[in-house]
Amino acid sequence: MSSALQQRQTVLTRTILVVFAIVFAAPLIVAAITSMKSPSELTRVLALPTEFYWQNYLVAFERMGRSFFNSIAITVPAVALSILIGAIAGYPLAYMRGSSGRLVYFLLLTGMLVPFQIVQIPLFFLIQRLGLYDTIAGMWLVHTAYAVPFCTFFMRNFFASVPRSMYEAALIDGCGPTRYFWKLLLPASTSGLAALAIIQSRSIWNDLLFAITLTSSDSARPVTVQISGFASSLQVEYGPLMAATLVSVLPVMAAYLMFQKAFVRGLLGGAGK
Structure with missing residues (x-):
């Protein structure tokens, strides 16, 4: 050529x-x-x-109040917990053989097929009975529980891409399955963990349905609920709405820019590990 x-x-x-x-x-x-x-x-x-x-940004910050920090307080623990549980659940599934492993795997995947709207009403009563309504801890629990199937699916497939020879070599050297998971497998899966963290943080940060259903005061409402308040049936405050939207996307955008290489490697199944 x-x-x-x-x-x-x-x-x-x-x-x-x-x-x-x-x-x-x-x-x-x-x-x-x-x-x-x-x-x-x-x-x-x-x-x-x-x-x-600049008045638009002043109005946006005034109306958002502490909701921006509420979103951070909800997103960070929920992402960490869902990834941790998903990694622990995905580890044995990646090494299980036979029909029993596939059965458990597909049962977990059914949780990914349940739309938010189906569980909205029973979830409201459950969280209310637990005394976690309108609390940040309640939002942690909901987002973690709903994210576990996807996190398990993601980490199971990522762990399966790690050469099995590394696991066998660790066993020969006297490293047990638990120690292998914490000392070798997780450090070797940083790209997958980073990719999953970005996906989950974007999903949880942008949630509106659970936020509207399970919170009612400024002490627990995330930023998405406050942004939705800029648009009503009678008026849409376009200037403050756009300002608040731009401010709200900055944390997720910054996280992606910081970990974009690990994000791409993670989506490719750990190529180049």
Whole structure:
């Protein structure tokens, strides 16, 4: 293949990637522009603001209050607990052989098929009976329980991609199954754990259904509930809404940018471990 043809293919590939990047970034760009517009300029959607209207961000921070920190307090423990339980459950499933292992595996996977709406009402009464309604601990419990099937599925498949020879070599050296899990398998699975952590943190951080159902006061409401309050049946406060949305996506975006290489390796099943 000639160098001229290779250059044309490189230019074409990069052009396509730039176009896709612009398409995917367009909503975020429009939101950023809208968040800095005064109310009189909101009708001109694609026009740049004549001056930065920082009042939108002041209103957003005032209305969100402590909900931003509530979301952090809910997301971090729920992600850690769900990943820990999923890893512990996925470890034996990755090494089980025969029909019994497959049966247990598929029974766990059925939890991924249950929509939120089906469990919403019974879950409300259960959390209320446990005395965890409108508490951050109650949100931990719900998100952890609902995430365990997916975390188990993810970590089981990731552990199965780890060469079995490493497990056999550890047994020969006198390392038991429990010690092998904590000392060797988990450290070798950091890319998978990072990928799962990003997926789970995005899912839990963006949750609205459980947040509306199981919280009722500012002491436990996450940021998604407060953001939904900017849009009512009579009025939509576009400026503060866009400002609050941009602020709310920053933690998840920062986490992805920090761990993007591990995230990609984890989604590829640990390639390059």
